[in-house]
Amino acid sequence: MPLPPLPRYLTRLPIFTQVMGLCVFVLIISILINIALVVLMPPPKPSGYTLNEAARALSEGQVKLRNGRTLKTETLSTPPAFIREKPPHPFGENSFEQLMRQRLAQSLRVPESRVFIDGRPDFRRNRFGPDRMVFRLPDQGPRGPGFQGAFAERDGRPNMGPLSAPPPGETPDGATLHRMREAFLINNLPPGFNEQITFPAFRAALQLPDGHYRSLIPPRQFPEPWQVSLLLGFLLSAALIAPLAWLLSRRLTQPIAALAEGAAKLEFDRDAEPLKESGPAEVRRATQVLNAMQVRIRQHVESRTAVIAAIAHDLKTPLARLRLRIESLPAKERDKIAQDIAHMDSLIRSAMTFASADKMAQNVVRLDLSALAESLAEDMADLHNVQMGPIEPGLTVMADSIAMKRILCNLFENAHRYAGGSRLSVQRDGDQVVVTLSDDGPGVPEEALEAVFEPFHRLESSRNRDTGGAGLGLSVARALAEAHQGALTLRNRVTDGRVEGLDAHLILPLA
Incomplete structure (x- = not known):
């Protein structure tokens, strides 16, 4: 889009x-x-629970909290750990624990002795707020036993803040502390205290009539509502x-x-139009380099083709004169020289085909490769011992018919020369056509499977005319395949670690 x-x-x-x-x-x-x-x-809902929610959980077993979590309980045959391990308070029961126990007992309609509260730091501490409770007593004078100030407890021990500090040299006695707790407990709290005030998660337990204990399980802390x-x-x-x-x-x-995409076109079409310079500065610079490279490649290919064409043209004239001059020679010498001339002529044609492979890819038409391969194999069955394998009909490609014939003929000749014959198959593989030519020869060493496609490369160094030419057959075949946006590969056929033959695969895109 x-x-x-x-x-x-x-x-x-x-x-x-x-x-x-x-x-x-x-x-x-x-x-x-x-x-x-x-x-x-x-704003996020508080993460704790109210006294009413705690009472309902202890009474019913679990309750859905306003913040969406579920407050559950567990029933134990022995007192919960926080009851067994709770250290004694140095000044009696914690005032806030007494208040919470009293309120829970009233909500549950049970004696206070059956309700247990853990008011240690886990009860009062809030990771995102102060870790102490502050309350104000009735005003009974600046220094009376019910002095106005703030009383806080930290880690279970009384702590006098700046406002609650007694006069120098004086400390509150036990009676004063008791009156402070009583004043807090009897102070008129809001009517909706049990329902409206949300406390950080605390631990509480209820002793059931059968002696078991139902204990709160505080909801997990992660993730918090916020x-x-x-x-x-x-x-x-x-x-x-x-x-x-x-x-x-x-x-x-x-x-x-x-x-x-433009660079990919340059790979197959050396005469393509220069790429348009657009986009960021780096892309424009890369486009300029590719366009310059395209010009150099075109000049190189044209120079190579011109040189080979000139050499071939210049060699044809002396070869023609040689053919005329050997007519007067005895038959034995004439036949040997004629073979040499024919071999030289074949080398020249192969070199010309290799140099002009890219030109053949410019005259492409929709070609029925299945029919072409089958017809060519039948024509060369006797000459190169070509056998028919499975051929899927109707597989078409965009190609030059002369180039396709040259590829297949080179493969037929190569297989017959080194393996005595071959088997042809044409199959479809996705959006590609795969032409496979299999032989039962000795194969090719793994390290030489790519080297054999290099121009003038042969596995034998003698270049004996009885076993082949100068090593341009596979080079020409691959050059023609790549000019048609295809590929040509060789692969040894191995069974139980033993090479049983060689497979040549010609792969072309479907039209």
């Missing part, structure tokens, strides 16, 4: 600048979205940013993809 155009000055910026701009843009959008979430989202809200904000940010990031990334990579 084409994207709407951007101003030209933006598309021509360097890739580094565009990537940095994309990162900054995404960062700013993410920050703005999270700020909006923090401002607009409702953490869930924050994670949802992150997910929303990602959902909103992802489409924008995709569009910008797609636009950034379009020039690179166009450059890669």
